[in-house]
Amino acid sequence: MRSIKFLKFTIVYSFLISFAIHAEEKKPMNVLFLAIDDLNTWVLSEPHRYGGKVIAPNLRKLADEGVLFKRNYCASPKCSPSRTSVISGVAPWVSGVYQNSQTPNNSSVLQKAVEIRKHFQNNGYYTVSSGKIGHGWKTDFKADAPSSGRGTRDPYPPNGPLSPTGKGEQDWGLIHIPESDMNDTKHAVFAIRELSKKHDKPFFIACGMFAPHMPWYVPQNYLDMYPLDSIVKPPIKEGDLDDMPERGKALALDRTNVYRDAVAKGVYKNALQGYLASTTYVDTQMGRVLDALAASPYKDNTIVILWSDHGFHLGEKFHWQKGTMWEEGTHSLLSIKVPGMTKPKQICNQIVSLLDIYPTLNELCELPNPPQELSGKSLIPLLKDVKHPWDNAAITGYTFQKPNLDETDVFLSVRTPDFRYINYGDGTEELYNKTTDPNEYNNLASNPEYKEQIEKHRALLPKPVKPTPMKIRNKKDGDKKSKKDKKN
Numbered sequence: 001m002r003s004i005k006f007l008k009f010t011i012v013y014s015f016l017i018s019f020a021i022h023a024e025e026k027k028p029m030n031v032l033f034l035a036i037d038d039l040n041t042w043v044l045s046e047p048h049r050y051g052g053k054v055i056a057p058n059l060r061k062l063a064d065e066g067v068l069f070k071r072n073y074c075a076s077p078k079c080s081p082s083r084t085s086v087i088s089g090v091a092p093w094v095s096g097v098y099q100n101s102q103t104p105n106n107s108s109v110l111q112k113a114v115e116i117r118k119h120f121q122n123n124g125y126y127t128v129s130s131g132k133i134g135h136g137w138k139t140d141f142k143a144d145a146p147s148s149g150r151g152t153r154d155p156y157p158p159n160g161p162l163s164p165t166g167k168g169e170q171d172w173g174l175i176h177i178p179e180s181d182m183n184d185t186k187h188a189v190f191a192i193r194e195l196s197k198k199h200d201k202p203f204f205i206a207c208g209m210f211a212p213h214m215p216w217y218v219p220q221n222y223l224d225m226y227p228l229d230s231i232v233k234p235p236i237k238e239g240d241l242d243d244m245p246e247r248g249k250a251l252a253l254d255r256t257n258v259y260r261d262a263v264a265k266g267v268y269k270n271a272l273q274g275y276l277a278s279t280t281y282v283d284t285q286m287g288r289v290l291d292a293l294a295a296s297p298y299k300d301n302t303i304v305i306l307w308s309d310h311g312f313h314l315g316e317k318f319h320w321q322k323g324t325m326w327e328e329g330t331h332s333l334l335s336i337k338v339p340g341m342t343k344p345k346q347i348c349n350q351i352v353s354l355l356d357i358y359p360t361l362n363e364l365c366e367l368p369n370p371p372q373e374l375s376g377k378s379l380i381p382l383l384k385d386v387k388h389p390w391d392n393a394a395i396t397g398y399t400f401q402k403p404n405l406d407e408t409d410v411f412l413s414v415r416t417p418d419f420r421y422i423n424y425g426d427g428t429e430e431l432y433n434k435t436t437d438p439n440e441y442n443n444l445a446s447n448p449e450y451k452e453q454i455e456k457h458r459a460l461l462p463k464p465v466k467p468t469p470m471k472i473r474n475k476k477d478g479d480k481k482s483k484k485d486k487k488n
């Protein structure tokens with residue numbers, strides 16, 4: 001008798017335990033959605049890109065806690081089209097939005113799309129957002145609590161410009177306000193406050209940092225972390241552009257004057273110091289948010305996703321800033337941690353895209369699909385196993401605005417494990433062997449030995465839609481960009 005009673009007790013007890021575990025598993029997942037502007041991938045310790053030290057312990061820690069997608073690429077190398085593609089899940093070659101100077105709301109595809117924050121909100125999530133997340137695409141998303149402002153630059157120093165070559169946003173140096181008054185610090189405070197609240201519903205907390213977007217005005221302690229003699233110049237090869245088609249050269253030489261002036265006036269390393277210090281400042285702010293999550297009751301059921309909107313040149317190929325089709329312009333950060341799914345210290349070398357963010361979060365949180373067709377694909381198989389077989393090709397789309405260039409031509413770049421291929425829409429091309437030439441110096445497009453590779457890569461390109469109309473552009477001035485484009 002006693003043993004039967006004991007057996008019954010064991011069965012009931014086991015059932016209760018399994019029910020409790022099941023209930024725990026069913027706890028809805030929250031999302032902490034972290035975006036960084038203009039942050040390139042120097043923090044990934046890639047000596048062929050940057051040989052010096054980059055201080056980013058918090059981004060490193062997050063990467064160590066989950067999956068670091070080491071080969072992640074943006075769908076467009078500029079803020080507005082890249083961010084629009086992330087939060088709509090729609091690729092530029094589908095929406096027609098390739099440039100900052102376009103109005104995303106003119107895209108008939110985007111008019112029917114639901115952006116990711118609104119989609120989560122529509123599906124029962126408490127959704128708040130602070131700082132720079134989207135850019136230029138006006139949607140009907142309204143946050144469930146007031147934000148600490150949209151992502152904008154900090155006030156201009158009263159004695160600016162601070163560098164001998166400084167002009168407008170092309171400037172760097174010591175900021176004149178305390179760190180606590182800087183905008184990104186306030187966005188971190190906002191996210192920390194939201195994480196300390198008691199939430200009855202699952203949450204989607206978006207926090208976007210403006211740094212290291214130019215200008216690089218930073219507190220002294222961050223500048224001090226990078227003594228000038230510790231800074232290493234990135235690799236730049238004389239004659240690199242000689243084997244490029246005209247459109248490649250035009251892309252490379254856009255804003256080259258900032259780089260050349262800095263070199264000529266002996267302040268190139270000071271500029272690099274500004275970017276690096278701004279990177280460490282943003283790492284510090286993200287670290288505060290991540291620490292707040294770790295100390296909260298939500299740490300075990302909150303997905304953390306951190307991404308940068310595109311790459312950034314600091315002189316490579318003589319180019320300054322963003323908006324190119326090469327590795328420096330298209331390679332961006334992506335780290336994802338999913339409690340209960342990802343294992344620590346996983347590095348994924350499969351080729352993925354920022355377009356994959358929307359479908360990944362959607363599937364992780366078991367939401368229905370939004371009305372628009374998502375261009376990316378869910379990364380869940382890679383989150384579970386970083387070596388899962390993958391269709392390794394990431395596309396980047398862009399268009400250019402320069403005199404004598406047809407701005408309706410779409411530039412497309414495709415990154416595969418061993419190659420980068422670029423097509424400028426006018427029949428001109430570039431091909432680089434990433435294994436033997438990681439810095440993309442030797443254009444193989446006219447080398448007959450690579451004919452087969454060229455054809456293979458051509459076949460990977462989508463058929464791009466034409467760009468939606470450009471915003472204000474003074475045809476008489478030709479070269480002048482719209483006011484909006486200058487800012488971003």
Ligand SMILES: [Ca+2]
Nearest residue numbers: 240241441442
């Ligand atoms: Ca070259």
